[in-house]
Amino acid sequence: MTYYEKLVKHSKKINRLSHLGAICGWDQAAMMPEGGNDARSEAMAELAVMSHELSTASHLADWFNQAEAESLTAEETISLKEMKRVWQMSNILPAELVEEQSLAGSKCEHAWRTQRQTNNWHDFSKNLETVVELARKEAAIRAEATGLSRYDALLDIYEPGMTTAELDSLFADVKSWLPSLIQQVREKQNTEAVLTPKGPFFIDDQKSLSLEVMSKLGFDFDHGRLDVSTHPFCGGVPSDVRITTRYDEDDFTSALMGVIHETGHARYEQGLPQQLAGLPVGQARSMGIHESQSLFFEMQLSRSPEFIALLAPSAREAFERENDKALTNENLALFNTRVKPGYIRVDADEVTYPAHVILRYEIERDLIEGNIEVVDIPRLWDKKMNEYLGLSTKGNYTDGCMQDIHWTDGSFGYFPSYTLGAMYAAQFMSAMRTEMNIENLIRERNLTPIFNWLDRHVWKKASTLSTDQILINATGERLNAQYFRTHLIDRYLK
């Protein structure tokens, strides 16, 4: 057996442990009764330790050296490079720091769940200071090992290759036109009459509708399923993708759009190349590319008037409301594209969403680089909310800087993925339009050419190309925020 083959075998072994963790994690969120939690958490922690031991085994350095000297095909060389990248990422941090971070993160997150409810910034900020301090240590170690800046070194975990320089430039572009665009959309929408669909929408009916829409979107039920959890997610493994939703009897669109979003994530996973299964090179490229697929499904595709015209009849049938004026094609199209600045990121529409992300990015970047401190966050949050969305969060931590879970456990560098995803999705759609008439295809209920394009340009590429190369190969250029702007203007101002 060559060293390359040994590394392949080793990667697949680690991947099989991830498989067990993914299924048990899904179970924990979607199936497990409350009383099973302690033993499950212990079992999952044990798995994480074993997986970490395998990922950082001391003989791997030698194996990589030996494999690099072997005669490999072009594909094997790329695969080896990606294995090495993942291995290096696993080996950068000392085990004690990882453990310290895990404890501080758990403590901060656990306390946050009550502190957020009582608007208790004072106590929360103490815990957050520890988390930030450890994240700065992590960033310094990663920066040292990679030659990147501190924040870039964290960004690299979620979006390999992305830099502060590029984000600053992309987001400066967005900031130059977004506030006035929001204003224009608001003025236009103020003249529109929209009916809010009135519940109850029975959960069994919502579930049937969800399954029907997933089928329309090509979800492979032989390799996945839909269930319920408090926080919707896409989990499982490529051969068995588990997506979840939560149903609200007063509002069916929230679960439905959520299911469509997760179906985008799911099709990416289901579409990954089988011959690279279990290898780093066969995994999804990045968080941003993953989000581009869910946002392509949810925003680019499903909130278009043409797609709503497919969805609405199914909804009227599922809920037996043939004559409900709130469920006409036209009203549902308007209802699903309403724009309104609000405090909460996860409730935001696609127009105001980037403002939430840019605000967080700017704060976490400066926090990690040491230019600001935790104590500065509320003031900056309020200032930027005013600037980008015209809202004040002064004294309101609950709906301000304490609303998200990300910082509580130290996931700095993650937020940009959301808006990168939206921009990638718009750029993919723009490129796709040069090859086909999207609206006609939707009207003809022929979505296959659309999915085939994504499969060819994104899903089957997995991690064989860098994010930049995926964009260039698929769209002819690097990421460019103008496609996202054009999409918003076309949808909301024409």
Next chain:
Amino acid sequence: MTYYEKLVKHSKKINRLSHLGAICGWDQAAMMPEGGNDARSEAMAELAVMSHELSTASHLADWFNQAEAESLTAEETISLKEMKRVWQMSNILPAELVEEQSLAGSKCEHAWRTQRQTNNWHDFSKNLETVVELARKEAAIRAEATGLSRYDALLDIYEPGMTTAELDSLFADVKSWLPSLIQQVREKQNTEAVLTPKGPFFIDDQKSLSLEVMSKLGFDFDHGRLDVSTHPFCGGVPSDVRITTRYDEDDFTSALMGVIHETGHARYEQGLPQQLAGLPVGQARSMGIHESQSLFFEMQLSRSPEFIALLAPSAREAFERENDKALTNENLALFNTRVKPGYIRVDADEVTYPAHVILRYEIERDLIEGNIEVVDIPRLWDKKMNEYLGLSTKGNYTDGCMQDIHWTDGSFGYFPSYTLGAMYAAQFMSAMRTEMNIENLIRERNLTPIFNWLDRHVWKKASTLSTDQILINATGERLNAQYFRTHLIDRYLK
């Protein structure tokens, strides 16, 4: 850390891996879409390898030696002894034999699924010969290591401490009265008019009824759940017990009695002592004791006329059949205690069931000891079926010696557990009757004293006592087949 503590930590680590395997195994049977099977099987196999590596780690011999020299409490001494027993069991077989058996078993079982359908004994017997040959090798190695006879060494895997000598004596007792008892019951029942409940019984209604009955039987839904699978089982972990059933719209009693049976297994698991969780000494004692709990729930308790009088009103309500004559208390009591010799073990009633088990025991004992060969099985099967149940299986392999999965993968020594369980259950019930009036308690819907007795005498004992000691402590004597006989006479001939 003492060596005893090191061993405790190591045992818990192995147990946490079992936890992941148990949940992923349950998922595979109850949740997983078909297309997820290949990757899942690989992940489960990887887990089995890692678990085996941990169980057989070379430093453990030294740890056990060191721990045995340490000053331990009485409880710790018992725990250490059980850890050592499990460790020795894991270390007896050479890895190559285990792998050979796994391959031969998979091959034989896989082919059996079609061969059984086509009554193809000829081809099946070739595969079975290999399986038997390897099982004989295993038995010889285990006999050598334990000083037991070959078959006893296999029996010891499932029912530690049980021997051929004792089984021969117990089963000789049963055989001396069972055939004539079956005859008498048949004659008595021929005079009874029984109505067969007619479907459809909707699955949602059956599910509600199952959940209601599980609640009545004290199943803890904070530490477990009920789902559906092709082959019903009790899985998961003590803190989160997963039981499954399958519903038949034509017959609600089959799923209902199945759920009650699995609830018995589940309560044993849920009742195991929490302070011993994750240690061998905290596990269920044996397959026979496990079966005694499921059969106590299903046979001793739930098929009694008093319990049926609790079940029947719930059934009539669940199916909205207040006036269905087949669902009266009296008819359901008769219907659930019908006795009829048949070919198929899994469909057998509690009176004829032991005949199926004794037949298999006698054949597998002689097969492993080398007194007969695979080629002799059909003739012996037919002879014994005639002798014990008055039925011939000549030429009918499908419903004869090819009906069970057990031998296909080499699980010789397992069958006796079923009838040992039935006999343990009857003996437990007899002892319980000296302390309380079971029928009155059921009529008063006060089952707690019954469950408390089982909890005290069986569940909380886990593996801190030998099976013999559990019996003696709980009932005053070792296993005695007469209690089972008395139970059958009381229920079926009075």
